[in-house]
Amino acid sequence: xxxxxxxxxxxxxxxxxxxxxxxxxxxxxxxxxxxxxxxxxxxxxxxxxxxxxxxxxxxxxxxxxxxxxxxxxxxxxxxxxxxxxxxxxxxxxxxxxxxxxxxxxxxxxxxxxxxxxxxxxxxxxxxxxxxxxxxxxxxxxxxxxxxxxxxxxxxxxxxxxxxxxxxxxxxxxxxxxxxxxxxxxxxxxxxxxxxxxxxxxxxxxxxxxxxxxxxxxxxxxxxxxxxxxxxxxxxxxxxxxxxxxxxxxxxxxxxxxxxxxxxxxxxxxxxxxxxxxxxxxxxxxxxxxxxxxxxxxxxxxxxxxxxxxxxxxxxxxxxxxxxxxxxxxxxxxxxxxxx
Numbered sequence: 001x002x003x004x005x006x007x008x009x010x011x012x013x014x015x016x017x018x019x020x021x022x023x024x025x026x027x028x029x030x031x032x033x034x035x036x037x038x039x040x041x042x043x044x045x046x047x048x049x050x051x052x053x054x055x056x057x058x059x060x061x062x063x064x065x066x067x068x069x070x071x072x073x074x075x076x077x078x079x080x081x082x083x084x085x086x087x088x089x090x091x092x093x094x095x096x097x098x099x100x101x102x103x104x105x106x107x108x109x110x111x112x113x114x115x116x117x118x119x120x121x122x123x124x125x126x127x128x129x130x131x132x133x134x135x136x137x138x139x140x141x142x143x144x145x146x147x148x149x150x151x152x153x154x155x156x157x158x159x160x161x162x163x164x165x166x167x168x169x170x171x172x173x174x175x176x177x178x179x180x181x182x183x184x185x186x187x188x189x190x191x192x193x194x195x196x197x198x199x200x201x202x203x204x205x206x207x208x209x210x211x212x213x214x215x216x217x218x219x220x221x222x223x224x225x226x227x228x229x230x231x232x233x234x235x236x237x238x239x240x241x242x243x244x245x246x247x248x249x250x251x252x253x254x255x256x257x258x259x260x261x262x263x264x265x266x267x268x269x270x271x272x273x274x275x276x277x278x279x280x281x282x283x284x285x286x287x288x289x290x291x292x293x294x295x296x297x298x299x300x301x302x303x304x305x306x307x308x309x310x311x312x313x314x315x316x317x318x319x320x321x322x323x324x325x326x327x328x329x330x331x332x333x334x335x336x337x338x339x
């Protein structure tokens with residue numbers, strides 16, 4: 001636990017980032033007034049049910065709140081506090097803002113000011129560009145999932161062009177099945193539509209609700225079909241479609257789907273050799289991540305110029321500790337990994 005002129009900043013073993021015993025972020029802490037959630041990924045909604053019961057308010061972007069609801073996490077209206085990017089709210093003597101983070105739709109950083117002028121910024125998960133930079137914060141609490149120096153993806157920013165082209169080319173071979181985590185699926189659907197890939201998309205019930213939530217928020221999702229619908233069955237018979245599956249369903253992939261030779265794509269941030277790697281002529285691992293790689297993590301810290309860096313080791317583990325040591329040794333930045 002780090003003492004600063006803002007009071008105590010702590011990361012506990014459950015992943016809760018706690019400020020001055022008043023606000024917990026991305027984890028539950030008993031006795032706080034408010035819980036904030038940066039985005040919908042499972043490791044950032046730990047203890048959400050307890051927080052909903054015990055904390056007076058739950059803070060998130062309007063889209064994150066609606067996506068949580070679409071995925072079955074109901075937050076009562078009397079605890080739900082929608083905070084648009086840049087809007088400041090008060091929690092006793094703390095002032096809290098959400099800032100845009102480039103990660104999954106609705107994701108946010110959490111910026112906190114105290115009554116004596118101290119500032120704390122928690123990144124949540126993020127990548128560059130597109131995540132807001134705040135220079136000169138007193139305390140930067142950050143994700144470092146890819147905090148090892150060898151975990152670099154030099155092509156990361158080019159993937160928004162490489163992935164749609166790869167999908168488009170693969171559709172000439174047959175239907176394309178894409179395997180990814182929730183949040184990343186929504187991100188990729190939006191990317192494909194933005195890059196004019198108009199092929200019908202098929203998803204299961206929860207993901208269908210999530211994509212329809214994005215549509216209500218003004219995003220263009222094109223033709224998206226629920227996997228159990230008659231329309232989806234007809235599209236599958238035609239053999240020209242993209243179907244999304246959960247990451248772990250990759251293990252159950254089949255070479256032939258409804259009589260068509262399918263192409264299977266696994267999206268992962270742990271591919272560092274090349275933008276994509278064909279395992280067979282119809283199975284490919286794609287280096288697509290919604291997290292900053294090592295280079296971007298360093299760039300973010302150098303642009304932010306914080307007085308103190310606390311690296312989230314509850315999620316980053318050994319990589320978080322290596323990254324904090326790198327900041328100290330290479331740049332002389334005061335940095336620690338917690339817990």
